[in-house]
Amino acid sequence: xxxxxxxxxxxxxxxxxxxxxxxxxxxxxxxxxxxxxxxxxxxxxxxxxxxxxxxxxxxxxxxxxxxxxxxxxxxxxxxxxxxxxxxxxxxxxxxxxxxxxxxxxxxxxxxxxxxxxxxxxxxxxxxxxxxxxxxxxxxxxxxxxxxxxxxxxxxxxxxxxxxxxxxxxxxxxxxxxxxxxxxxxxxxxxxxxxxxxxxxxxxxxxxxxxxxxxxxxxxxxxxxxxxxxx
Ligand SMILES: Nc1ncnc2c1ncn2[C@@H]1O[C@H](COP(=O)(O)OP(=O)(O)OP(=O)(O)O)[C@@H](O)[C@H]1O
Numbered sequence: 001x002x003x004x005x006x007x008x009x010x011x012x013x014x015x016x017x018x019x020x021x022x023x024x025x026x027x028x029x030x031x032x033x034x035x036x037x038x039x040x041x042x043x044x045x046x047x048x049x050x051x052x053x054x055x056x057x058x059x060x061x062x063x064x065x066x067x068x069x070x071x072x073x074x075x076x077x078x079x080x081x082x083x084x085x086x087x088x089x090x091x092x093x094x095x096x097x098x099x100x101x102x103x104x105x106x107x108x109x110x111x112x113x114x115x116x117x118x119x120x121x122x123x124x125x126x127x128x129x130x131x132x133x134x135x136x137x138x139x140x141x142x143x144x145x146x147x148x149x150x151x152x153x154x155x156x157x158x159x160x161x162x163x164x165x166x167x168x169x170x171x172x173x174x175x176x177x178x179x180x181x182x183x184x185x186x187x188x189x190x191x192x193x194x195x196x197x198x199x200x201x202x203x204x205x206x207x208x209x210x211x212x213x214x215x216x217x218x219x220x221x222x223x224x225x226x227x228x229x230x
Contacts (some may be wrong), residue, residue: 003154018043021209025201031202034192037045039206075104095145104150123141154184161194187199202216
């Protein structure tokens with residue numbers, strides 16, 4: 001899916017969190033959104049997901065205006081979202097979490113679940129376990145699997161490495177590198193090594209504005225970290 005964001009503004013009451021944010025993600029490309037705490041990264045993903053209304057500007061999926069569309073329409077159009085904090089159903093089992101995510105997409109089949117168990121084998125072992133009883137890294141794998149069973153054409157991830165041990169960070173990196181090319185990815189990430197391992201392009205936000213942007217070749221580590229150090 002091609003994503004286009006044009007001059008997007010967002011306000012929390014009187015406080016402006018996004019200012020004329022514009023960018024595009026080509027089909028199959030991975031864009032990493034970098035910036036300090038409070039730069040507006042999560043706000044931007046919530047606007048893409050339809051969890052927050054934009055005050056001004058436009059969001060298009062494959063040329064179709066989605067600016068005012070409700071979340072479920074965006075999801076049906078192929079938008080998969082892994083929010084910060086994972087937001088899995090703690091009282092449901094792993095399998096029930098996957099069924100709940102897949103069912104609205106007509107994808108609640110064993111073949112679908114086998115596919116995500118193939119990517120994240122621990123979820124097969126834990127299929128009957130309550131979501132809330134999983135470790136942080138296991139919950140992150142479940143959150144990713146929940147997005148993947150909807151068969152997204154665009155996957156947006158908000159800090160997938162947060163609170164996750166290195167071996168699982170490596171696994172998530174491998175999965176994203178494998179998915180890239182087949183679907184578009186928007187990745188919000190503070191962990192620069194992870195972002196540079198999977199992203200093709202980078203967008204740097206500071207105080208709600210795009211302050212730098214570029215491809216892998218031109219974005220040196222120094223340039224990427226300029227707006228990240230506190
Ligand atoms: N619900 C809210 N109400 C009011 N202001 C908010 C709300 N959520 C975020 N903000 C403010 O909007 C700005 C952008 O926040 P946002 O969470 O998008 O930043 P971020 O770059 O994702 O940071 P972090 O890495 O800490 O998640 C910040 O100044 C923040 O304080």
